[in-house]
Amino acid sequence: MYTAIYAQVGIGTTTPQKSLHVNGSLQVTNELNVGGNSTTAGSSGLIGQVLKSNGPGTAPSWQTLAGVPTSTGTVIAVNGQFLVAQEITVQMTADFTAVGSPGATVANPIGNLNNEIIDNESLYAGTATTNSFKVSADGVYQINMNVQISTANATSPVIGIWNNTTGLWVARVNDNYVAPTGGLQTYTLITSIPMLAASTYSFRAINTQDYTLKYLSTGSTGSGPVTQVSVRRLK
Template identity: 30%
Template sequence: MRIFFLSLFFQGSLLAQVGIGTTEPTAALDVNGTLRVRATANETDKEVIRDSILVISRSGNVNRVESTEIIDAALPTMVRASFSSSGDIGHTMSSGSCILTFNNELSDSNNEFDTTTYTFTAKQDGIYHISAQMKISSSLSVSTNIGLGIYKNGSLVAEQNYVNVQVSVLSLLNVNVSPPIRYVTTVIDLNENDTIHFEVTSSLGSINIEGASTESYCAIYQIR
């Protein structure tokens, strides 16, 4: 046994790499087999605990990672976004639709929602619950189809769309009789790098949407 360890020592000194169970080590200590530690000390230094967790990489190497990164990697997605202004938010239609410009993050556990492109990009595979709501401005004075849709990778996957009906009372007063709220929700599988965005559709050239976060918003939650 003593000769074996001396042999390993001199081999490590000459080659700067030691192999156990392999003649072609690719690290300072390369173990081709299981590793057993019979006793360990209980670490109580919080600075060490925070920054000294060991993990096995896909290549088999042992690396150090911060504990906060492990927690972040395991957190499920939780996103909620709205408009940054509480007033009427104008949206100009292009070919009958327009991306909802949710530019205010209310929560984003894994930093997956981009407030400049108004797009969610999944960081991990999973099943997601997705919803959105918008409230049409009371200043809308015509009857027209207005819809709210969820788009995955640019394709529509769920939508609520119906006519915003207005009636005339004694030819003196126009009254909207349909609710101003559009709400859409779905459950969908997403793979890493799949995207989600939300669009308003209408035959009008533009639409004003109420910007209050309690009236118009989107939410994405990872179920598993």
């Protein structure tokens, strides 16, 4: 014999609002299954997953949160999923000097850019003479470059991100060098651009006259790192 009784059960309440209404604390000493039906057990999820609401009338589901315990960086949401954004931040370990190239169409990779503050996907490489990096996924990335330059007055140095695959700038800034020859002037690039996992990129600079990119800013009151570059995924 099969008997179906449809009723609402209240614990700690005489006016239950749902099939089971608990007015008080709840202790669960084994797995918690969500979803399923009359013939299939719901899912108990995996270790480390969190319970996500899917709205009224729909069972919640277990979701994997970004790998915060093993990754350093900023948690972002992409296509409804949490992940730790790829991030690269690098400083120089020494000054870098390059020869001027009047009329040049290919910029010079910046050397000595090898003090890695963060490279949470290990996709950056820098040496005394060059650098390169890749992004792990197509997306929009924020670019920050702060570079202190010493060169000839009245020239126009350029700094930026170079696509090694296409041989073209993808982000750059240039300005008239108004400091005295051999003085110091800081160039800053802040922008956001689409970047592709299939391409290789590099931080580069170029000028018509010899130039030096400075590792430290120094003065009578102290010194500290001045040239820093970074790339971080936004979406």
